Amino acid sequence: MGRTLSEKVWDAHVVRHADGEPDLLYIDLHLVHEVTSPQAFDGLRLAGRPVRRPDLTIATEDHNVPTLDVDKPIADPVSRTQVDTLRKNAEEFGIRIHTLGDPDQGVVHVIGPQLGLTQPGMTVVCGDSHTSTHGAFGAIAFGIGTSEVEHVLATQTLMQARPKTMAVTVDGVLPDGVSAKDLVLALIAKVGTGGGQGYIVEYRGDAIRALSMEARMTICNMSIEWGAKAGMIAPDETTFAYLRDKPHAPQGVDWEAAVEYWKSLATDEDATFDREVVLRAEDIAPFVTWGTNPGQGVPLSEKVPSPDDFDNDNDKRAAERALEYMGLTAGTPMREIHVDTVFLGSCTNGRIEDLRAAAGVLAGRKVAEGTRMLVVPGSGRVRLQAEAEGLDRIFTDAGAEWRGAGCSMCLGMNPDQLAPGERSASTSNRNFEGRQGKGGRTHLVSPLVAAATAVTGTLAAPADLPPVDVAVPENV
């Protein structure tokens, strides 16, 4: 019988299989950042163990680095200690590290792909749940805990039980102004935040094939938000074209061999999935969340739901609590919700294409009075490229703040936080209570909606804005 994409990649990495035991899987790439690694390195030191494959490991600082004054010492002592500790550990164990100020510093899930280190058919892990991002290349990629980080550092392997397989098929063509973020938010609202538990998901269908690599990463990034172990998309010409000129892409005959292998990874026609979900691209509209988990979302054109709209008691209670925390009244049109802060960035939507999309909306327009907008590129390189394309000027001319690279307000570990009661439209992936700052209220949105919202000061799509007459730079 045929095999699925994930089964092929899994099988190719089994170092040891014993019945009744988890498989011992080989790890091709281990990404390391400052928050989840210190105890792992210390564990190695205590046991007198080296890092087995420094050449398959790469570190960067992202979770709690500042995005302003990056050339000055980090003010917060806990953050500074974590960053310093990572630098020392990288040096001691011989690991490549990209520190603040380096073009390849940035959100760990942005730099793997931009360096061409994330490739099809690989296994990729990191002590961070959004490692699923790398699945966009047809890799099995998932987040791990600190003891597992130590395990991978020491052995380059992980013990893993084989997950079940699921297909999410999106047929048709996404309407104009509807992006990957809208698609994945609509999917999560449909299947629920636990819908993917125990599965590696393969996203497929015409609408997925038509997406750029950046957009595919946005989709795979959010896999964890509906509980999936990992999300994957079969590699194709779009993938190969993206990788071709990346620094660590295979060269010469290696490239030919690699592409031939990558092409063989697609799910066989006679393969079966344990579960299948089907969506029609035409049904998807700009989508925003109203609640405190990523599954609590509605199309932008709808109203804040009422707890009575839900059938089961759990959902009712969750909706009640969410409305209270979010300070929202059932029945309010989503478009009437005022937003204090717009955050454009994160490993979900902090790549160059996301910045271009938002800049395209902001060109010739202004951020509304009473609203602030933070633009945080996913990496130093994204920042440089955006500046080369003049996007930074569009943002600053519109009144937005142009910042250094990092996770920033995605999780508010650095000074970029919401104040209690402050409301954001955020292109990140989690709208949990307090995620962006204690008492902060988060609406998850796409970059297009983020930009339009910044202009109106209330949740909005670009189509809601009156036209402007400006010359928009190429690419935008």
Add this chain to the structure above:
Amino acid sequence: MEAFTQHIGTAAPLRRSNVDTDQIIPAVYLKRVTRTGFEDGLFAAWRNDPEFVLNQPEYGGVSVLVAGPEFGTGSSREHAVWALLDYGFRVVVSSRFGDIFRGNSGKAGLLAALVTQDVVERLWTTIEADPGTKVTVDLEHKTISAGDVSAPFEIDDYTRYRLLNGLDDVGITLSHEADIAAYEATRPSFKPATLPAKA
């Protein structure tokens, strides 16, 4: 991890039940970036109380903790086990442990010995009568003895095997080193490496 076959040491009676991991080590002590040094957070809420058992001079240098039921329930923090180990404990005895705590103990090399509450009571009486009493914990035979008390304890076979052989998760995987090396030899040359760095 050090192999654990038999341990002999003095013990402290912790006459409290439901000591959860927040009480073993409060969250404020979790910010450290090391795997060691957590002893200062151990039982932090009680450490300033001169009456607290670990503050009694006769219980200095103890390595066995005889605790009330429901020890180590609550949050999954591995730091609770590290704090006990850092303080110098090698064995915790109780009639009921939190599941995650028990699992974490086995992984880090702390023996969590499950006995009946009756045994706990008899150990308490013996230790309190003479805090210098040596407690012998024999993992091979799964017995604990102190003074006149001698009793079996329970521990699952796999954890016992790991402790007897001093195997942590990494150690177990490294026992398959030959398989890992064999796999590495078959990796195609087009797979990327982070070193040397290319820009």
